Amino acid sequence: MEHTVPYDPRPATGPEPVRVGLVGAGPWxxxxxxxxxxxxxxTVLSAVWARRPEAARETAAPYGAAVAASFEELLDRCEAVAFAxxxxxxxxxxVRAARAGRPMLLEKPLGPDLxxxxxxxxxxxxxxxVTQLVLTKRYHPVTREFLRRAGEFEVTGARSCYLHGAFRAGALATPWRLEQGALLDLGPHLLDLLDVAVGPIASVRGSGDPRLWSELTCEHTNGAVSQASLSGSVGLDRARTRVELYGPAGELTYDTAELDHEECWPVLRREFAAAVRSGTAGPIDAARGxxxxxxxxxxxxxxLRTSRDTTWR
Structure with a gap:
């Protein structure tokens, strides 16, 4: 049954925080x-809904948020929806949230297939x-400074990687990641950075097994060529994300080894709330996804195989 309660999408007056409902209660x-x-x-966390009510209660309790008994109830209790x-x-x-007129904070990838x-x-x-994607690294000041400098850098070619071992065991070793591999999960992050830093990607060729190692060759509209290596199944102590741009002026490098990802969240939250209140999405939206x-x-x-993973909390 679709949600039918009327919703007024006009921005609220004053500095009232956006009431966000959260779908999901897993580790992320x-x-x-x-x-x-x-x-x-x-923002305030207004409600949580998950398939397991006990997990929803555990997630909602520290913030005094309500536990919704259904997705429809969650929509009634919030102005915007976040998905995990x-x-x-x-x-x-x-799709149901869009029909109900709710702004959304969306994870990548948008869906299991195109x-x-x-x-x-x-x-x-x-x-x-209004929508916004949780492309985590795009909200870090260091990333934004790198992309600003890349806009002034003539690129001939680029190399990049996003590698970790989190699919081997632990909270991120979920069925859909184990089935689809790094291309669907890590690919959006790295392709997004290359698409902005090097130039719009015109074509991509892939090789390898996404569940083990994917190697991508991107041809960009400006004639540059870039490589991207992706894996969630290698034995590294910590995640490695690196982009190296090469051109007539030399080299421009981006490396997340020293980044504190805690700096991303206030920026993401602030920009999502501003987009909801203004009614205008930024560039990192569903269309970008x-x-x-x-x-x-x-x-x-x-x-890509279609995963119908329903093992979520």
């Missing part, structure tokens, strides 16, 4: 989404709702 929902949204002052669930679940529920991602982006465009998913599908030769 608890340690990032709930903590970020509950910290304020731009597998891609297949997000894609289905995001068709699902397109349905989300189409629903967002049809209903005119669809663009990245098209690149992923191109890299996979359109053959």
């Amino acid at each position: 929902a608890r340690t990032m989404h709930a903590r970020m949204l509950g910290a304020g002052p731009e 669930v597998p891609p297949s679940v997000q894609a289905e529920l995001a 068709d699902a991602a397109r349905q989300v982006a189409d629903a967002v465009a049809e209903h005119g709702v 669809l663009h990245l998913q098209k690149l992923i599908a191109m890299a996979a030769g359109g053959a």
